[in-house]
Amino acid sequence: MRADHHMHTPLCGHALGEPEEYVEVAAQRGLDRIIFTCHIPLEPDEVFGGPGIRMRRSQLPEYRAAVERARRRGEALGVEVLRGIEAEIFPDTDALQRMDEVLAAEEFDFVLGSQHHQLDGYRHYLQAAGLHEDPAIIRFYFAELAEAARSGRYDSLAHPDVIQIYGTVEPFHPEDYRHEILTFLDTCAELGQPLEVNTSGWNKGIHQVHPHPVVLSWAAERGIPLTLGSDAHAPGQVAQHFPRARALLRSLGVEEVLTFRRRQPERVPLD
Numbered sequence: 192m193r194a195d196h197h198m199h200t201p202l203c204g205h206a207l208g209e210p211e212e213y214v215e216v217a218a219q220r221g222l223d224r225i226i227f228t229c230h231i232p233l234e235p236d237e238v239f240g241g242p243g244i245r246m247r248r249s250q251l252p253e254y255r256a257a258v259e260r261a262r263r264r265g266e267a268l269g270v271e272v273l274r275g276i277e278a279e280i281f282p283d284t285d286a287l288q289r290m291d292e293v294l295a296a297e298e299f300d301f302v303l304g305s306q307h308h309q310l311d312g313y314r315h316y317l318q319a320a321g322l323h324e325d326p327a328i329i330r331f332y333f334a335e336l337a338e339a340a341r342s343g344r345y346d347s348l349a350h351p352d353v354i355q356i357y358g359t360v361e362p363f364h365p366e367d368y369r370h371e372i373l374t375f376l377d378t379c380a381e382l383g384q385p386l387e388v389n390t391s392g393w394n395k396g397i398h399q400v401h402p403h404p405v406v407l408s409w410a411a412e413r414g415i416p417l418t419l420g421s422d423a424h425a426p427g428q429v430a431q432h433f434p435r436a437r438a439l440l441r442s443l444g445v446e447e448v449l450t451f452r453r454r455q456p457e458r459v460p461l462d
C-alpha cells in the first residue's frame with residue numbers, strides 16, 4: 192500500500208489542476224490511494240480567512256462532487272480516492288466551534304490538524320496574547336500542538352514544525368527547543384497521536400522535510416505513528432519526494448506507516 196494523505200483542489204483558491212489530474216499523477220507514481228484534504232470550508236472571517244485560503248461552507252457539495260469525479264477516474268486507474276479535510280489547530284476554542292460544526296456535520300475519511308501560524312488571525316492572536324519574541328512564540332506553538340493531540344480531534348498532525356518557514360520566526364535547530372519538542376512528542380506517544388511526514392518542506396523555507404529529521408528521529412524512537420503527505424497544491428506535486436522520505440524513515444528504523452479510511456487507521460508496511 193502506497194498512499195498520499197495530503198493534497199488540495201482549486202476549491203481552496205490557491206491550488207492548481209483538476210482533481211482527476213492528481214489521480215493520473217498518483218497512478219503514474221505507483222500509488223494505491225490518495226486522500227484529498229482541502230482546507231476546511233468556513234465562512235470568511237478575520238480568524239481563519241476566506242477565499243484564497245479556503246472554500247466557503249456552502250461549497251462543500253462542490254468538494255464532494257470534485258472528489259467523486261476523481262474517485263471515478265481513480266477506479267479506472269487502480270487508485271482509491273478518499274475525501275479528507277485539513278482542519279485548523281487554533282488556540283481560541285470559541286473560534287474552533289464553527290469548525291467543529293463542519294467536522295460533525297460531514298463524514299470525512301481523514302482529518303488533518305494544521306497550525307497555520309502564518310495566517311493573519313493567528314498572528315493577531317499572538318499579539319493580543321503578548322507573545323512577541325521568537326522563543327515565546329515557538330514554545331507556544333509546540334504547546335498548542337500538544338493540546339491538539341490531547342483534543343483527539345485530528346487523525347494526524349500536519350507538518351508539525353511548519354513554523355520554521357514563512358518567515359514569521361527565524362529558523363531554529365530542533366535542539367534549541369529540545370525540551371518543548373520532546374514534551375509534545377511524549378504527549379503524542381502517550382496518546383498514540385499520529386504525526387505527518389510532510390514532504391513539501393523539501394521545496395521551500397529551509398528545504399527540509401517536516402518535521403525536521405532530528406524531530407523525526409525523536410518521534411521514531413518513541414514509536415509515534417506516522418502518515419505520509421505531499422501537501423500537493425498542483426498535480427505534479429503528488430507523492431513528491433516520497434522515495435527520499437521512505438529512505439529517511441527506513442534509516443530511522445521505521446518499518447510501518449499509517450493509512451486511513453473512514454477515520455480508521457491501518458498499519459501498512461513502508462514498502
Ligand SMILES: [Zn+2]
Pocket residue numbers: 199203205230424
Ligand atoms: Zn494550502
Ligand SMILES: [Zn+2]
Pocket residue numbers: 197198199277422
Ligand atoms: Zn495542506
